[in-house]
Amino acid sequence: MSRLRLHSEDHLVSRIGWLRAAVLGANDGIVSTASLIVGVAAASAAQSNILIAGVAGLVAGAMSMAAGEYVSVSSQSDTERADLARERKELDENGKFELDELADIYVNRGVDQVLARQVAEQLMSKDALTAHARDELGISEITAARPVQAALTSAASFSVGAAMPLLMVVVSPASGLVPIVSAASLGFLALLGAIGARAGGANALRATVRVTFWGALAMALTAGIGKLFGAVV
16 A cells, blocks of 8 residues: 555545534534523523523533543643654664564555565664554554644534524524524534534434434423523522
């Protein structure tokens, strides 16, 4: 397999992974913000208060997503750095063993033993650490953990999703706010579910039903809570 093909496959995996992460973040934004809006609206709050609550939910949710993603990916990045440092030390101390190890990896993938040895020798003569990072540790420049990028992507995708039900609050009449926000949000969820499923090669119908069901359940629960506390107050 050529380096160009490997590089292209890494790019493809990275793009698919980024798209699915963005869709999931947008889904979270829609479900959490729409549920918050529906719950507050069901308590008979004024439309301006509903909008304020929705905006606050957007900001809080985006920051929470960004912080969580940053911490998670930073931990992954720390692990990758530790693995690379250990691999660098092993290459310095026992290059012969590392050469055999790399050749065995290619043999286990179906490459002839003699050819595998030649490939390992050529790759290690050029950049031994990169060869072992990619084929032994599964770390490459494209797939390496990037905490800041992950945090920004997560916050942005959540914000885009959350903006959809917020827009419905702005354009909907107060009397029809709950059904309009609920229906529009479920429609957005269905669309994103289908996009995410197609990107990952999964069944679009199953993914759409799953995400809309849980979205509808979340909004129904918060609407019930809003009604209950609104009546009590």
